[in-house]
Amino acid sequence: MFFSDFWKIISTCFGYPVNKSIECSGRGKCIDDDVCNCISAIGMECEIPLCFNIPANDSNVCNGHGNCTNTDECKCEIGWEGIDCNIHQCFGISSLDASVCSGNGNCLSMDVCECNENWFGEQCNITKCFEIFSNDSNVCSGHGTCINTDECHCKNGWEADECNVPKC
DSSP states (O other): OEEEETTEEEOEETTEETTSTTGGGGTEEEEETTEEEESSEESTTSOEEEETTEETTSTTGGGGTEEEEETTEEEEOTTEESTTSOEEEETTEETTSTTGGGGTEEEEETTEEEEOTTOBSTTSOBOEETTEETTSTTGGGGTEEEEETTEEEEOTTEESTTSOEEOO
16 A cells, blocks of 8 residues: 555555556556556556667667567567677677687678688688689698688698698
8 A cells, every 4th residue: 555645545556456566567656546657667557668768669679679578678689689689690690709700700780791801601711722712622632621711731641732742
């Protein structure tokens, strides 16, 4: 029970008992008959939470990349992260992570990598060894793996820069 003034006792608010967790949607206090004083929410019954001072029903809530599920709690869409969904990802890796874009580029926007020099592919995971792309079966003369620009790791039995000389 709450006394709103000296002569009036408020026992319910929008049909719910006062001093219960459901009073004013759990985001405020009833201050008069069916009148809520909202805390971090808006609406007659404080039913719309605020996420970082933006109402949950506003298209800009959670930077437009998620849903406000409770006061200052965003559930981000796939490809977005951060407390208010302000950080994009590239192929499931945070744009802030050093390993984004295979560690060989920058994540410009969701799933868009800008590769460093000598790195190619959607995820910047392809380089060249002696003008042959690292994902080509003929790279390193077919006897090794291209691990960096013009750097072959030869299979057993092969040597030289391009893995084209058999070991005796």
